[in-house]
Amino acid sequence: MDNKLIYIADDETNIRNIIKSFLIKEGFDVETFDDGSKLFEAFNKKPADMLVIDIMMPNMDGYSLCSLVRQKSSVPIIIVSAKDTEPDKIAGLTLGSDDYLTKPFSPMELIARIKSIFRRIELDNSSSPEPKNLILADLAINSDLKQVEFNSRDIGLTKMEFEVIYYLAINKNRAVSRSELLDKIWGFENEVETRATDDMIKRIRKKLTDAGSTLKIETVWGFGFKIQDKG
DSSP states (O other): OOOOEEEEEOSOHHHHHHHHHHHHHTTOEEEEESSHHHHHHHHHHSOOSEEEEOSSOSSSOHHHHHHHHHTTOOOOEEEEESOOSHHHHHHHHHTTOSEEEESSOOHHHHHHHHHHHHHHHHHHHHSOOOOSEEEETTEEEETTTTEEEETTEEOOOOHHHHHHHHHHHHTTTSOEEHHHHHHHHTSSOOHHHHHHHHHHHHHHHHHHHHHTOOOOEEEETTTEEEEOOOO
């Protein structure tokens, strides 16, 4: 089996080299870049199995890189950044990153999170296939296209927003706890992600309402969320 290929983008040479050396010892193939545009150019030619990217970089920052990659790929993305405020972390997760690690960090912690994401992908691939297309209330949910449609029109969910509503949909009529939702969508739980998930539910509800859908995502107070199938 081929080694997993990981691309690293960070404008700090010592950080690139430290991460690279630890990952190579763990058996990963690694290529490094000093800005986001160079990584994106390489990714277009040869997609990697995971991206580890900084936010503050010349030419193309991590947020822009994450957004561009997400338009074409669901490759796992881990953001590593000195920007440690809650809005920074929420922005990174909302744009589609799978994890957010604040500098300074332990290389072994990064490796643990990388392995956790790859394990989760393998479990998802080996588990029973989930339904590709769902009809729920007045919505059509398409897993292949990552789209939710109302009256044949895409309501414009981001990838993360889609993953949240899709997971609630396949577990309809059951209350899903915040911790289960966070573990399924991001792979681990912390306070920032709890806030990010609540904010994401609010955005999904607004998009449903703006589209004209009658589907409701119910809040189960002190626990999580539920989609009740009235049919």
